[in-house]
Amino acid sequence: MELNKLAILSNIQVSARYWHMIVAAPGLVNRIEPGQFFNILCETTFPFLRRPFSIYRINKAEETIEFLYLVQGAGTKKMTEFKAGERLDVFGPLGVSFTLEEDWETVLLLARGVGIATLTALAQEAVYNNKKCIAILSARSHNDLLATEALQSMGVEVHKVTEEDGTSDVKSVEKLIEQIISKQRVDAGFTCGSKRLSKLLQNVASKHSIPSQIALEENMACGMGACFACVCDIQNENETLSVRVCTEGPVFDLEKVVMA
Ligand SMILES: Cc1cc2nc3c(=O)[nH]c(=O)nc-3n(C[C@H](O)[C@H](O)[C@H](O)COP(=O)(O)OP(=O)(O)OC[C@H]3O[C@@H](n4cnc5c(N)ncnc54)[C@H](O)[C@@H]3O)c2cc1C
Incomplete structure (x- = not known):
């Protein structure tokens, strides 16, 4: 982990509540693993504490990394003011990454809202390693279904569920997972963004003996x-x-996480 000031290449609003930032990260891209995060300085005075953000996408050829973020409070509001050409003060990469076993052929991602920001880099890695990747994206509305096109362009099979369509309740998502599992063997599951859906995946994964991982998003201070x-x-x-x-x-x- 280290402190870096990375050049911002773009920082644009992609939907009503979400923004997408691309930064130049020469020398860093080969040392970042999906699931890891950076602690970003949003403002030197207030809010004083850095805010944690997962790496959304890694572009090794262009030596860039990307963040996808939901505007939540003071810190993320400040982030929307960052302009291309300015520097982003980041601390990282931090934390433990996802594990992708070599013999896994098909992986299932279950993401709620901005949880897909954390799972997209993993999808990139899975596809790069010739694994079949299936993603269930859950959101309030179609407008909040992020990264769909990015995932589809990588070759990920995407299933969308929303409150708007009445398809995102736990029972419906459970039915969808069971359907997917009944059609093909799923070797591993990954989730991020919702305790409700993580509990569901915990139960289904346990029932079908599918090893699964979760990226937790707890409030952090020092990181x-x-x-x-x-x-x-x-x-x-x-x-x-x-x-x-x-x-x-x-x-x-x-399977080890105690869900409150
Ligand atoms: C590992 C990890 C990865 C994440 N990845 C992403 C991602 O890719 N995209 C994304 O959108 N979100 C991500 N998040 C969530 C993101 O970090 C939060 O949404 C972000 O911190 C919100 O910051 P804010 O200042 O806008 O919101 P706020 O709600 O204002 O503040 C966020 C946190 O700061 C604390 N805080 C605020 N003010 C003070 C204060 N005065 N004193 C002490 N504490 C204070 C709050 O307790 C709260 O925990 C991730 C979180 C984690 C843990």
Whole structure:
């Protein structure tokens, strides 16, 4: 991990609530793994604390990395003011990345909202390694279904569910996962962005013995393990351990995570 000031190449609004930023990252792109994140300085005065963002896409040829972010509060509002040509102050890459086993042929991604920002880099990696990648994207509305085109252009099979269409409730998503699993063997599952859907994947994965991973998004402060602001509970055999999402995570085996 290191401190870097990366040149911003673009920072544009892509839907009502979401923005997309591309930064030049020469020398960094080969050291970043899907699931890792950067702690970004949004403002030197207020908000003082850096904010964590996953790497959305890695472009090794162009030596760029991308962030996809939801405008939430003070920090992300400030990020929308960044202009091309300015420098982005980032600390990272931080955290534990996803694991893709060599013998997995088909992987299933289950993302809610901006959770797809975290899973897209993984989809890139899976496709690059000739794995079949199936993604279920869940959002409030079609307008919030992010990254659909980016995923489809990579060759990912995308299934969209929304509140708008009445297709995103847990029962409907469970039915969809079961349908997918009944048609082909799924070797691994990955999720991010919703406790409700993560619990669902935990149950379905356990039923079908599919190893699965989750990228947790807990509120963070230091991002490097010193403050313990981001602890979550992990079941380790017979004991429950409190671990830091920033250093022991953000990626964990889904079966071990204690869902509140
Ligand atoms: C590993 C990880 C990856 C993530 N990746 C993405 C991503 O790719 N895209 C995305 O959109 N989101 C992502 N998030 C979520 C993102 O970090 C939050 O949405 C972002 O931090 C919101 O910042 P904000 O300032 O806009 O919102 P706010 O709600 O204003 O603040 C966010 C956090 O800062 C704390 N905070 C705010 N003000 C203070 C204060 N005065 N004193 C102390 N604490 C304060 C709050 O407790 C809150 O936890 C990720 C989160 C994690 C943990």
